[in-house]
Amino acid sequence: MDHLPCNSHVDDDDDHGWTKVVSRKKRVSGTNERRILSAEMVSADPKQNKEKKPIVSLSEAMAKIDHSRLTSFLVVSVESYSDEPETQLLRFMDYIGRELTEVQFPWLKIFPLKGLWPKLIDVIDVPLCDIPEPIYKTSVNWINQVPIWTLVGFVLWAFDCTINHLVAQQEGPKAGKIGEQPTSPKPHIPVFVTLAMVLREKPEALTYALPILRESRYVQGQDKLPLTVWMIAQASEGYLSAGLYSWARNLLPVVGNTNCKPQSRDLILQLIEKVLSDPEAWSMRRYQIIGVGERMIPPPSFEILLRLTFPTSSARVKATERFEAIYPLLKELALAGSPRRKAMKQVIEQIFILTLKLAGEGNPALAKEATSIAIWSVTENIDCCKQWNNLYKENLEASVALLKQLVDQWKDHSLKLTSSQIYTLTLSQTMKSFRLKNEKGINEGRGNASLYKEADESCKLISQRLTRKSYYNRYCIKATAVVLAAAGATAAVVLSWLQPSLSTFVNSLDPHLSTAM
DSSP states (O other): OOOOOOOOOSOTTTTTTHHHHHHHHHHOOOHHHHHHHHTTOOOOOHHHHHSOOOOBOHHHHHHTSOHHHHHHHHHHHHHHTTTOHHHHHHHHHHHHHTTOTTBOOOHHHHSOSSSOOOOHHHHTTTTGGGSOHHHHHHHHHHHTTSOHHHHHHHHHHHHHHHHHHHHHHHHOGGGOOBSBOTTOOGGGHHHHHHHHHHHHHOTHHHHHHHHHHHHOTTTOSGGGHHHHHHHHHHHHHHOHHHHHHHIIIIIHHHHHSTTOOHHHHHHHHHHHHHHHHSTTGGGGGTTOEEETTEESSOHHHHHHHHHHHSOOGGGOOHHHHHHHHHHHHHHHHHHOSOTTSHHHHHHHHHHHHHHHHHTTSSOHHHHHHHHHHHHHHHHHOTTHHHHHHHHTTTTHHHHHHHHHHHHHTHHHHHHHHTSSHHHHHHHHHHHHHHHHHHHHHHHHTOTTHHHHHHHHHHHHHHHHHHHHHHHHHHHHHHHHHHHHHHHHHHHHHHHHHHHHHHHHHHHHHHHHHHHHO
């Protein structure tokens, strides 16, 4: 039986022992394996082996796999290797690979390392579109029983093998052995087919593998991007949130890099546009958390998104309009969550800090959006005032913009900012602290004294409004108490006046009641 060759360069600890398992399987072929596969093996007549078989398509080869035999094979495999899920996966790939030996697969057309890349829509269903439905269902039902960390290791190992294989294909037959012999590409097809099924059926395997993939030297370089995008696209087809989670962490930072090529930017945008075009995309707001403490769009990714959506006028590119189109929903996802939860409070504070800094970078469009989000952060979590107080001097220009907008839009925000005594008191104390800093800055007479004066005017207005609101609240409380007291006294007088009349009326009924009895 042919084994799956791959000189993996992923660290054994990183791929959860997959490299060791593959190496061991190359060296050892146990008695159980020979027994289980003996009934399935094709005749090994030397004359037949010398005959040159015709090249077939992947769909034709997959159609030759007998569904009932595959089912029986998997049942026996699970029983015989119940404690070795990695071996089960390798044997599964060996099994389906027997029908794929004559398939000529267009690797470099789908994942070209050079030249133009195909549209995502043209490759997203490759190779799953070539798998008969009964074979696919039986395979993924079995995959669902494989432990998740085994699948995580497999994803890392398969990614490494595929990169090696593509490099070997690109360099041609004379390049020597790099992961696989470029003259014998067929053994890698079952790895690719299995990887596609795992990503579609168990997308969480990719999300768990992401931290390691981000650090892998094989992911570095935009020539590997088509494979990475294809993998994330498979996960998004299985679970939209997993696709967005992966996109925000692995692909959005690539676009945020100043060295990002237009072709890379286009492919990455194709993926997120496809994810957000799904009718179920709106429901991702309900499932904000993918794992413990993991958000779909974390604050660092949101900062990249803000910069890409609101660049300076001279830095606008063709892709800017596409980012502007997807920004509203991505912003909603980035800000979604209950502010009463501790984890969300921390997220809001992080968002406040980054937007406060962005508001002072001198980019009018970015400053306007960042200022608006920073004020939202304060209204959602009043503890942001503590962060603001600490960062006030270092971000004076941005603070001036925030204070001015807060004054101008006071009617829109005052309801939340004065919704409780804690909110009112915290904001009032923050304004007092700002005014002390302003006074010191004005007295020092430095170049930014005018900014301190402008900030102080806004602080003074906000303090006055908070004071009036506080007086108004106390007046309302006293007035309510007086009204309630007056109502209570009136009720007592009315009852005292009605009591004799009621007693007379009740007594008048007694004779009639006695007669009736």
